[in-house]
Amino acid sequence: MSTDDTLRVGAHTSIAGGVQNAVTEQLEYGGNCGQIFSSSPQVWAGPSIDDEDAAAFRDLTAEHGVGPWVVHTSYLVNLCTPKDGLREKSLHSMQEEVDTASRLGIEYVNVHLGAHTGAGVEGGLANAVSVLDDVEVPDDVTILVESDAGSGTKLGGQFWHLGQVCDESHHDLEVCVDTAHAWAAGYDLSTPEGVDETVEEFDSEVGLDRLACFHLNDSKHGRGTNKDEHAHVGLGEIGEEGMRAVVNHPALQDVPFVLETPTEDGKSFEWNVQRVRELRET
Template sequence: MRVGAHVSVAGGVDNAVDNQRDVGGNCGQIFTHSPQVWQHPNVDDDEAAAFREGTAAHLDGPWVIHSSYLVNLCTPKTDLREKSIDSMQREVDAAEELGIEYVNVHLGAHTGAGVEGGLDNAASALDELDVPEGVTVLVESDAGSGTKLGGEFEHLAAVRDRCDHDLGVCLDTAHAFAAGYDLSTPEGVDRVVAEFDDVVGVDDLHCIHLNDSKHACGTNKDEHAHVGEGEIGVDGMRRIVNHPDLRDLPFVLETPTEDGKGFAWNVDRVHGLRE
């Protein structure tokens, strides 16, 4: 089973390997820099080599780089679009340097361009990237508030279909639940996976952000909970990690650190749900 967490790179990106091992993970996700500012990935050659060597020696993989929260691929604003493309280019280049397979990105908000306009903007922005061989960009499902896109599976499929690159998809369970896809029962999980397969195709699903939700289905509220302790609950989470179309995918936790529980507790919880 491949399960891990989004861990810190404080002190050097190579520290992520030990941070992942400390929580019991064997795959995972990182930011290459603070996600709240426009900043270039801070990776030197020695750190990159140590990261690659540590990963090969101790982890199963894969790793995912999560792009900056400031990136907005759907925007109609020229300056923000250019900054977003530049940021994404630097992330895919960092992924190549680190030997990381995936760069994950939210589509962003169309802010008045309309759904179709926003989806076109996102696809054409991604087309501007020079994606290195061995790196795949994943578009992530969203909770769907305001003018943000990605809350509907159709949005993910549309960008995938309109883009010249071979994009993949990352499904965030808390986001999908908040967007109205009910994952709280085994039957619900089966229905959602079948719908995803019909609209997007499970062959293009490369990663799952495994998060429970503090808010009810369809509320569009994005707040993560510990695995099995939110509104999705134990039954839904158990089916997700055991569903035949999902069980072999990497599960990456973005769960909170609160109530005396952190990533290690959640990794153990996921293993305990495995059948």
């Protein structure tokens, strides 16, 4: 197992029973960074985290040196939508998320660009910039736009989508790359050579200086299928060689890896966190 002290790896954890429980759960997995939902991601319900729990989360995070943390926005948010009603709901939800992140001392809020649903790629990207620019982002919070698997009219499957949104927004946006999504969108992450090429393309289209986080997930489906279904690290279609190449790539040594792997086949988040540590070369 790796004893590389620079490796930041953790999992998506639950805030059930109090947001501070996410820190305890992370420690049980052996993680030292992580991600949460601030409320149910399936409904338009804002966060309801009281000040006492928020303080307990901040204290436990500091005490155990866990971080960075990421707040993942609701799955209902669609920044690219041409529909005014959905735009307003998405904007309201984004504002709640960045404000909550600031209360919790969490530096990142991660969001998918969403689907343009007929507005076209350029129209959808412009819509996303418009929504993001209307969010009042606290000084201690950074919004991350996440790479997507690219099914249907969803945007973010191509790195240039992310780069264009970052370039055109007046906020200093950064990016979260999901390995399963990038693979599904056509990027080769299964070999060291493929990872090198993918990293080079990301640097060209977005900039490595904007890469803040990885969602480290293997995939149950083939490259370029646009199918988003995660697998355990090293046991999916990307495979062990590809996962090893990602976690050891020289340009990615300081990037935190957050797992959204399944809990099935007798393998938990703890198994996947340990697997990443084993793959990391010292």
